[in-house]
Amino acid sequence: MISQKFCVALLHWEFIYVITAFNLAYPITPWKFKLSCMPSNTTYDFLFPPGISKNTSNLNGRYEAVVETKLNSSGTYLSNLSSRTTFHCCFWSEEDKNCSVYTDDIEGKAFVTTVNSLVFQQTGANWNIQCWMKEDLKLFICNIESLFKNPFKNYDLKVHLLYVLLDVLEESPLLPQKDSFQVVQCNCSVHECCECHVPVPTAKLNDTLLMYLKITSGGAVFHSPPMSAQPINVVKPDPPLGLRMEITDTGSLKISWSSPTLVPFQLQYQVQYSENSTKYIRKTDEIVSATSLLVDSVLPGSSYGAQVRCKRLDGLGIWSDWSALLTFTTQDVIYFPPKILTAVGSNISFHCIYKNEKKIVSSKKIVWWLNLAEKIPQSQYDVVDDHISKVTFPNLNATKPRGKFTYDAVYCCNEQECHHRYAELYVIDVNINISCETDGYLTKMTCRWSPNAIQSLAGSNLQLRYHRSSLYCSDVPSIHPVSEPKDCHLQRDGFYECIFQPIFLLSGYTMWIRINHTLGSLDSPPACVIPDSVVKPLPPSSVKAEITVKIGLLKISWEKPVFPENNLQFQIRYGLSGKQVQWKMFEVYDAKLKSASLPVPDLCAVYTVQVRCKSLDGLGYWSNWSTPAHTVVMDVKVPIRGPEFWRLISEDTTKKERNVTLLWKPLMKNDSLCSVRRYVVKHHTSHNGTWLEDVGNHTKLTFLWTEQAHSVMVLAINSIGASSANFNLTFSRAISKVNIVQSLSAYPLNSSCVILSWMLSPSDYNLMYFILEWKILNEDSEIKWLRIPSSVKKYYVHDYFIPIEKYQFSLYPIFTEGVGKPKIINSFAQDDEKHQHDADLYVIVPIIISSSILLLGILSVSHQRMKKLFWEDVPNPKNCSWAQGLNFQKRTDIL
DSSP, X not given: OHHHHHHHHHHHHHHHHHHHHHHHOEEOOSSOEEEEEEETXXXXXXXXOTTOBOOOSSTTGGGEEEEEOOOOTTOGGGTTOOOOBEEEEEEEOSSOOBOOOOSSOHHHHTTOOOBOOHHHXXXXXXXXXXXXXXXXXXXXXXXXXXXXXXXXXXXXXXEEEEEEEESOOOSSOOOOOGGGOEXXXXXXXXXXXXXXXXXXXGGGTXXXXXXXXXXXXXXXXXEOOOEEEOGGGGEEOOOOEEEEEEEOTTSOEEEEEEOOSSXXXXXXXXXXXXXXXXXXXXXXXXXXXXXXXXXXXXXXXXXXEEEEEEEESSSOOOOOOOOOOEEEEOOSEEEESSEEEEETTOOEEEEEEEEETTEEOOGGGEEEEETTTEEOOGGGEEEOSSSOEEEEEOSOOOOOOBTTBOXXXXXXXETTEEOSOOEEEEEEOOOOOEEEEXXXXXXXXXXXXOOGGGTTSTTOEEEEEEEEESSBOOSSOOOOSSOEEEOEEEOTTSOEEEEEOSOOTTBEEEEEEEEEXXXXXXXXXXXXXXXXXSBOOOOOEEEEEEEOTTTOOEEEEEEOOSSOOSOEEEEEEEEEOSSSOOOEEEEEOOTTOOEEEEOOSOTTSOEEEEEEEEETTSOSOOOOOOOOEEOOOOOOSOOSBOOOEEEEEXXXXXXXXXXXXXXXXXXXXXXXXXXXXXXXXXXXXXXXXXXXXXXXXXXXXXXXXXSSEEEEEEEEEOSSOBOSBOOEEEEETTGGGOOOEEEEEEEEEETTEEEEEEEEOOOSSOEEEEEEEEEETTSOOOOEEEEEETTOSXXXXXXXXXXXXXXXXXXXXXXXXXXXXXXXXXXXOOSOHHHHHHHHHHHHHHHHHHHHHHHHHHHHHHHHHHHHHHHSSOOOGGGSGGGTTOOTTSOOOOO
């Protein structure tokens, strides 16, 4: 019966506790706060630190709860006790030290139960509490640490946190039911410390979290006053990341870090740093909103330490834990900046502070060296203050790599003493040429550039950036503050290639190459490109080449490409087909023309022709050459002349007949233009008149010579017609007896050449030319012949002549009226020394001259040797004592 009444009373107490929770909820602070419980009928100063008000009125009672604790009869120290004590609990903190306690308040008595524990009756109970939202915004954490230390027995500590998430906390909200509270059991360690985890959905971060603690310790159960918090307002970020320290280009110490990555709001940072130098020791604490802090007056040989933490910048928030301590020690020689990356033609400066042992060197005593090989002139020095020296390098040239070193070492020295540390100077040529071309379809623009100028800079990253203006380019391209990167891909030829697609033909694309490096960024000079001005057209199509019939010109025709639509100029290259064509060029500036006719030296050769095009205004690029077109060899004109021919005459004395066999050489292409289909012999006699005889492709014809005079002519026929100029040969019995060749001589020059000379007598006949025949004598060998102009009196015959053979030479004078009587010789001339001398003169004279020079050299050397041999030991009489004072140039008579 008593148990049932107690359960009813306990349920009634919990219901009333929930009702009052809204008006009594303690707002969770961003710092630690305490939960203190003490007996209502006693006041113990040791429960509260000095300065805390122990008010016994009902004022400020919203943070307190009267707790009745029931005795656990199983406790060793509680078995013989029967007293019951009422405890009152409240929240307080170092910032808010007001803790009011209920006494006779009716509402407070509703929470009163008795505690039979002598331990708590004597000392009360205290806990340190801190609550926060994790940076991942998924977990709300409360940490409870017991301040009660029992010297006799370590009572079990169990903590439960009861919570509910409410949309809004108003003055008179709809009261939550008891069942709406959720319970989480906190994890407690042996050190009387517990941690409670409350999961919070992302959508509930701005809601109100209402909660209270149920603490079981020392056999008693305590209920805390209600607490409330908005999770978003008590976020505890993770410590800042990547803490680092470095000396800036201006000589300051820069402490920098990275913010935590998950926080959805801006942060403020608290930086603690210390300095330990030869001058002083100091510690400083600063709060900043940036992720870096500059410390002035950095000294060489000093030690610096730093830590940083963060919390929300606006509104409430909880400081994160401190980052790990970072220490940084400066060197005895400080360069700032320690490394410089710059472009050719720029001016840069280095600063230096030099510490020698324990003393900082005066800036007036500092000298500068380049690579420890070249002293920098003092005109480039500047004194910044007593300890800082500055050197300036004007109009820099590109750094020349020295082995594995790709920089110049700049040394700051104490007069003649130099420290081993140095500054590094990287100077690169950023004049990178960017070339772009628009394709013939006007759909994309391809830009190319080479990184060769900066390949020596290890660790650099190159990026093409561009800005597109709405129309055309400015007169002076400049780097625009708003730009976009462009992906470029390295090609096999070492160039980077970037493709813009789609494009705006009339827009101005300002481009430059950005060189990103850990030492900084450099930009190449910008270039502006208009896609319409860098078009590479498609090559002309339907290219044809032919040699025109009868005219004899190389005609080339083509079709212009569809794009671009503006006027184009054309360029033609042509040459004889072969492995290596020797091209000739021809320009066509008339955009309306689609063909051109060109003279060529050989109408019967195969020509290769290609055509390309470019914008007529000169902008853009030449297109690729068109597909090669080739001419076809065909007859373009009638043969220039008929073949040269000669005759062989065989006479049948029994029948008194003469048979004439005509012999001719096939026409070459240059004479036949360009082929010969057949030969036709044209006969003419006084009796039979003129007739034609078709020989076909044969090169000889035999006919019967029956009349006093018989004229023949050999015509070459091609697809166009018969040759226009032909040789005429008349066989006349009367003229065959005309003898004008008085003498003929043959002189062998060597086995491949024979010189022939002859003498002529005057004649009334019209001499056209000579025919020379030769053959091996006494053999039925082939007769060879050639035509010699009539003005020649000596001729060199080139053939293979066998020295032991005898040759017959016959010289025929050819008149308009017929063939004259030949002069025939059967051997080479042997008795004419003059001609032989003429033939061999050009061989003998060089031999004689060379022999004479060699002989003179031998005589000169022999003379010197003989002189040395015979006169080396003969004394000079002038050196003798008896000859002193005598004049050897003056004659004296000997008596």
